[in-house]
Amino acid sequence: MADTDTPLIVLLGNDDDDDDHRVLFDGIRRSGGQPRRVHPDELVTEATAEGTRFLVGGRDLAPDLMFGWVYEDYLILGMNQLETARLAGIPVVNSAMTLLRGQSKYLNSALLHRAKVPHLPVLWGRDENTLAVWTAERGYPMVTKPLMSSRGRGMHRLTDEASVRDHVRTLGPGPEQYYVQPYVPARHRDTRVLCVNHRAVAAVERVAPQGTWISNAPGNTRHRADLTLELRAIAEQAAEAMDALFAGVDIAQDEHTGELCVYEVNTCPTCTATFRELGAEPVPLAELASFLVAAARDFDGARRDWRPSATF
Structure with a gap:
């Protein structure tokens, strides 16, 4: 393990979301942690009766916390590695099951309905x-x-x-x-609420590109949205239902009834490009960095006591 004053935080993922990772790593350093990204293909695991070892490039890797950012092609491999780390006693943020729930729309729906979150x-x-x-x-x-x-x-x-x-x-x-x-008549728009440790920290409205009704399609336009009490409550309930310590909750408002409903919960949400487009710092990643460092030092304590210092 790293010096507890400078905990080693390993992000398990590839470079598809490199901009977000760079911003997150800068925040981790500012918060007193040491970040490192490890590609799932780089990680070697040894399991014996004496315990579990992780190696990269032939050298032992001893993280104080692992943060899962794997999806699509690397989801299953990454899930196995994250669950192995958890079983070895390493704190894991966005665990194997959390990432599966975030990728699978089936599980999204089952969990949201089970938790009585407004959902279709x-x-x-x-x-x-x-x-x-x-x-x-x-x-x-x-x-x-x-x-x-x-x-x-x-x-x-x-x-x-x-x-x-x-x-x-x-x-x-x-x-x-x-x-x-x-189909929800929502004026071809929705709101993504970013949550850290089940707490809403930012809200962004997304409007579908001209000629389509899909609000998260490439070419959409984004605007800052008010993080109202109603949005905050439904987003936090959804993130908690998924046990997602970092989540992007997509919420629509029916233009006829005014009712809110959660479309789905994303557990690897990107946000750097969006916030740059809005001329703002990516607040969710700064808050995530703060939480990860706190969780690397005291996982249970951070989950219980950590609160965001800023919202967008």
């Missing part, structure tokens, strides 16, 4: 007739999403029974399933 009804499976009956009973339009995706990839609106049946027939072989929920 969903149906997932492969049976065509069941989906056709369900959508007809609830009314159109509907939205379908891939099990694991980001930035609006693979989302479609289903407008009638024919489009529902066509969608089911496009599913590939194997375990691919549909995931369908009602």
Whole structure:
């Protein structure tokens, strides 16, 4: 382990979100920690009856805390490594199960509904007739999403029974399933609330690009949003339901009823580019850095007592 006055914090991830990692690492250093990124392919693990060792480049790696930032292609490998670290007694922020919950829209929905977080009804499976009956009973339009995706990839609106049946027939072989929920008339926008240690620290409104209804699609525009008490409450409840110590909670407001609902919770949310576009410092990453250093020194104490020093 590193000197407890300068705890070693290892981010497990690749360089896809390099801008966010650089900002986070600067914040960790300012908060008194030593950051290091380790790619899942670099990490070697030895498990024996005497204990578990982690090595990078043939040298022992002894982190005071591991922070999981893995998704898509590296999700399963990273989950195994993070869970092994947790079993070896290393504190882990955004654990293996948290990251799986954040990637899987199925688990997102199951957990949000279980915790009574306002969320849309969903149906997932492969049976065509069941989906056709369900959508007809609830009314159109509907939205379908891939099990694991980001930035609006693979989302479609289903407008009638024919489009529902066509969608089911496009599913590939194997375990691919549909995931369908009602369309929310939200003026083609949503609000992402960033949370650290289950506490809201920033809110950004996202507006869909011209010609599309998908608010998180590439080319969207972003604006600072007021972090109202209602937004704060629903976001914090959602982050806690996922046990996500760093989370981006996507929330829509129905333009007809005014009601808020959570679309989903992202457990590897990027924010540096957004905040630069808004001409502001990435407050969520500064707060995350502060929390990670505190958690590396006293994990249980930080989870219990840490509070953000600033909000956006």
